[in-house]
Amino acid sequence: MRTLKRPRKITKRELRDLLKRDKTTKAIAKHYRVSESTVNRKIREYGLTSLRKRGRKPPVIRPKAPKLRVKWIETKKYIKDLNRAYRFINIIYPPFKYVNPKTLVCSDKKANPKGKFTTVGVYFIVEQSDVFFINYSRIRYSDKPVIFDEIHAWLKENIADILSVQFQRAAFSIEKIIAFTFLLPEKKPKTIKAKRR
Numbered sequence: 001m002r003t004l005k006r007p008r009k010i011t012k013r014e015l016r017d018l019l020k021r022d023k024t025t026k027a028i029a030k031h032y033r034v035s036e037s038t039v040n041r042k043i044r045e046y047g048l049t050s051l052r053k054r055g056r057k058p059p060v061i062r063p064k065a066p067k068l069r070v071k072w073i074e075t076k077k078y079i080k081d082l083n084r085a086y087r088f089i090n091i092i093y094p095p096f097k098y099v100n101p102k103t104l105v106c107s108d109k110k111a112n113p114k115g116k117f118t119t120v121g122v123y124f125i126v127e128q129s130d131v132f133f134i135n136y137s138r139i140r141y142s143d144k145p146v147i148f149d150e151i152h153a154w155l156k157e158n159i160a161d162i163l164s165v166q167f168q169r170a171a172f173s174i175e176k177i178i179a180f181t182f183l184l185p186e187k188k189p190k191t192i193k194a195k196r197r
Helices: 012-020 025-032 036-045 075-086 148-166
Strands: 090-092 119-128 131-140 173-183 194-196
Touching: 012 025, 012 036, 025 036, 075 173, 090 131, 119 148, 131 148, 131 173, 148 173
Parallel strands: none
Antiparallel strands: 090 194, 119 131, 119 173
16 A cells, blocks of 8 residues: 655755756755745745746656556566565465556466456455564455456456555555455456465
8 A cells, every 4th residue: 555655855956956956846845845936935934035046947857757568477476576575474365367567467377367257356465563464355346247458447446445545544554565366256266375384
């Protein structure tokens, strides 16, 4: 789950340097994680209004981000790599051969699953008392099966809120979502084996 980052302290020296470098109010506000009105107020408080150049700022030219290739890897390797970082007290493997680390979609082929689905399985890392483990939840989208693109789009938009509500009273905190499985209505999910240390 995403957490809000705390605002940075706005010091006169650093703010002066940013203004001398002709940074926009919007860019400065983003740097400090505050509103633009807070930046303008600090500029006035520190007496730095004279450092601003008049006129419109030139647009910032951003380099184009490289296109990420869709790369499917074996689920066991994916979970093993996560285990190296988190040292899970238990491990649950999604019952599919491959996972796409970018979209978190699991499939038995190196492609998004085909067919229609009613239910999504969600695998996520949780933290409790300074230890980590993998948890699993099933979320029913509808009684009527729908195509992958529809259920996947809904999932990306709503999964964080759904898990937040579903586990709001839990003793653990959700650290990170790691995989999605899409279940066919006519098939029951395979038995999930948990590996304990």
